Amino acid sequence: MNFRELAEYFNKIELISSRLEMTKILAELLKKADSENIKKIVFLCQGRLGANYEKTESGLGEKMVIEAIVKASGFTKKEIEKSFREKGDLGLAAEEFCSQKKQASLFSEELNVKKVFNNLIKISKTEGTGSKESKLKLMAELFNSASGTEAKFIARIPLENLRLGVGDPTIMDSLASNLLEEGKQNKQWIKEIETEMKEKKIKEKNWKEELNRKIKLKLREKIEEKYNIHPDLGLIAEILKKKGLKGLKEIQIQIGIPIRPTLAERLNSSEEIIKKLGNCIVESKYDGFRIQCHKDGNKVWIYSRQSENMTEMFPDLVKAIKEEIKTEKVILEGEAIAFNELTNEFWPFQITIQRKRKYGIDDKAKEFPLKLFVFDIMFLEGKNLMNETFTERRKALKDIIGNGNTVALTNFIETDSAKKLDEFFEESITNGLEGIIAKDLNAKYIAGKRKFAWIKLKRSYKGELNDSVDGVIIGYYTGKGKRTEFGLGALLTAVYSEKEDVFKSIAKIGTGLTDKNLSELEKILKKISSKKKPARVESELTPDYWTAPKYVIELRADEITQSPIHLAAKKDGKGLALRFPRMISIRQDKKPEDATTEEEIKKMYEKQGKKE
Ligand code: ATP
Numbered sequence: 238m239n240f241r242e243l244a245e246y247f248n249k250i251e252l253i254s255s256r257l258e259m260t261k262i263l264a265e266l267l268k269k270a271d272s273e274n275i276k277k278i279v280f281l282c283q284g285r286l287g288a289n290y291e292k293t294e295s296g297l298g299e300k301m302v303i304e305a306i307v308k309a310s311g312f313t314k315k316e317i318e319k320s321f322r323e324k325g326d327l328g329l330a331a332e333e334f335c336s337q338k339k340q341a342s343l344f345s346e347e348l349n350v351k352k353v354f355n356n357l358i359k360i361s362k363t364e365g366t367g368s369k370e371s372k373l374k375l376m377a378e379l380f381n382s383a384s385g386t387e388a389k390f391i392a393r394i395p396l397e398n399l400r401l402g403v404g405d406p407t408i409m410d411s412l413a414s415n416l417l418e419e420g421k422q423n424k425q426w427i428k429e430i431e432t433e434m435k436e437k438k439i440k441e442k443n444w445k446e447e448l449n450r451k452i453k454l455k456l457r458e459k460i461e462e463k464y465n466i467h468p469d470l471g472l473i474a475e476i477l478k479k480k481g482l483k484g485l486k487e488i489q490i491q492i493g494i495p496i497r498p499t500l501a502e503r504l505n506s507s508e509e510i511i512k513k514l515g516n517c518i519v520e521s522k523y524d525g526f527r528i529q530c531h532k533d534g535n536k537v538w539i540y541s542r543q544s545e546n547m548t549e550m551f552p553d554l555v556k557a558i559k560e561e562i563k564t565e566k567v568i569l570e571g572e573a574i575a576f577n578e579l580t581n582e583f584w585p586f587q588i589t590i591q592r593k594r595k596y597g598i599d600d601k602a603k604e605f606p607l608k609l610f611v612f613d614i615m616f617l618e619g620k621n622l623m624n625e626t627f628t629e630r631r632k633a634l635k636d637i638i639g640n641g642n643t644v645a646l647t648n649f650i651e652t653d654s655a656k657k658l659d660e661f662f663e664e665s666i667t668n669g670l671e672g673i674i675a676k677d678l679n680a681k682y683i684a685g686k687r688k689f690a691w692i693k694l695k696r697s698y699k700g701e702l703n704d705s706v707d708g709v710i711i712g713y714y715t716g717k718g719k720r721t722e723f724g725l726g727a728l729l730t731a732v733y734s735e736k737e738d739v740f741k742s743i744a745k746i747g748t749g750l751t752d753k754n755l756s757e758l759e760k761i762l763k764k765i766s767s768k769k770k771p772a773r774v775e776s777e778l779t780p781d782y783w784t785a786p787k788y789v790i791e792l793r794a795d796e797i798t799q800s801p802i803h804l805a806a807k808k809d810g811k812g813l814a815l816r817f818p819r820m821i822s823i824r825q826d827k828k829p830e831d832a833t834t835e836e837e838i839k840k841m842y843e844k845q846g847k848k849e
Pocket of ligand 1: 500501520521522523524525526527542572612647674693831
């Protein structure tokens with residue numbers, strides 16, 4: 238496929254704010270893509286150069302992209318910088334200057350997707366001395382042959398700021414809708430769906446549409462199942478293109494490829510938890526960071542909750558995993574937390590999080606050694622354990638985890654008594670932990686989903702919601718008075734609607750922001766701000782600047798209230814909002830789609846203040 242054609246699709250998608258429309262155009266694009274290009278096209282739609290868990294940073298900053306535009310267009314650095322300042326988007330500046338290049342080059346050629354993708358990959362892989370020049374040359378080569386529209390997107394991809402607003406769920410919906418004809422051949426599905434539709438007395442005039450919708454949902458489920466154990470939509474799209482739905486069988490759990498994590502639900506009290514789960518395992522909730530560890534003989538991978546490869550950050554854990562886990566091939570999960578060996582106490586989260594770093598790794602590892610508390614296992618010696626019960630998985634864990642220096646099992650009790658659960662909860666709090674997580678003994682490992690297999694209970698602070706909310710920043714207001722110097726006064730935040738794959742406003746936050754927070758935030762937000770409401774954002778409030786939904790912040794609030802101005806969980810003209818929201822931290826370990834969901838907010842609202 239020509240890159241021009243892809244850029245035109247991107248142009249169309251960029252202008253759309255309706256998600257349905259976006260899904261339709263994306264489906265059309267993916268239908269057109271041939272099997273050689275589809276993987277690359279999916280990655281480019283995601284604004285990436287590889288699967289979600291692959292590191293593909295370009296190492297190109299704005300300065301170098303500007304230099305490349307200078308080289309290809311013949312305009313001066315000053316002219317380009319001025320346009321960038323005015324437009325706030327280097328993509329738009331690239332578009333302006335590459336559409337009116339001063340010098341016609343002999344080496345100009347028509348760009349195709351493969352060429353652009355390969356150059357960008359080369360840019361990301363070039364390292365060491367002379368790499369700056371090579372990167373610049375590869376980038377200038379692309380601008381040299383690019384039209385204005387093509388240049389806009391070529392500039393944005395290595396800066397990780399594509400601005401299409403396409404989320405993974407939308408890509409999955411588009412892939413599903415392209416499989417409709419194949420889905421219709423599945424007699425079993427049709428039978429099930431038709432029976433359900435008859436029961437629901439669906440009218441004849443709506444019959445076909447509803448049938449197609451339900452088939453697409455089934456297809457989407459099949460795709461998502463694979464995405465959850467192998468989060469590589471490029472590969473999934475390629476297999477679907479080559480082999481159709483049956484090809485998905487090829488995608489299995491694989492050591493080295495992260496599984497999307499299972500997530501915890503909330504309940505308000507030990508009584509509610511016991512009522513829901515009966516006899517269950519109750520584990521301490523350690524306040525560190527979650528890691529998924531993969532071991533294949535002497536090779537170890539460590540992934541974050543976000544499926545980012547963090548192996549290099551934790552040499553101490555890698556060593557301990559090799560030495561202390563008594564098996565060859567395994568995928569397991571646990572919470573890593575810094576431990577103070579002098580006092581025999583856990584360090585608070587603010588200390589543990591310092592271990593997530595790119596530089597000074599060894600020194601920090603000595604200063605704040607980590608302990609890994611293992612709580613689940615998904616794969617053991619060639620066998621997928623995800624469909625086993627938690628009881629079985631726990632048994633498997635016991636066989637391979639001893640009481641090592643660094644790796645140990647979580648502290649737990651098994652009980653069906655709310656009183657015992659409460660006692661264990663208090664003990665965990667006294668030991669400086671966050672609370673407990675109760676686990677359903679019969680549940681499978683449910684990748685990528687928040688289900689009642691795990692239920693968390695945290696300490697509630699007086700007059701506050703007993704859990705924090707992770708909101709996505711969708712815009713900001715410029716400051717007044719003292720804050721003017723930072724240019725940032727308040728933030729507009731949203732929660733995520735999983736069903737619709739959009740972000741709906743929930744709170745405007747002016748407090749809890751320290752000056753340090755403010756200037757840090759302003760820097761990163763400025764790069765993704767615009768005067769136009771981004772795709773997939775729903776808000777009736779209009780901030781001074783919109784920002785693409787990218788950053789997640791942790792919020793505390795007194796309660797959730799109904800509000801006529803916010804759109805989260807809107808019903809009968811009223812949405813839900815946070816009352817007295819305060820920012821606690823920037824959650825760098827969360828993607829916007831991992832923020833608190835609209836569904837969760839609704840549940841938190843309903844449960845608020847209720848005690849059984
Ligand atoms: P999310 O549920 O989206 O992960 P979060 O990151 O804000 O949200 P919580 O919901 O408060 O975290 O709690 C779930 C997290 O608790 C897990 O992702 C894991 O990192 C951590 N955790 C600590 N101890 C345990 C344990 N024993 N079992 C499972 N998870 C634990």
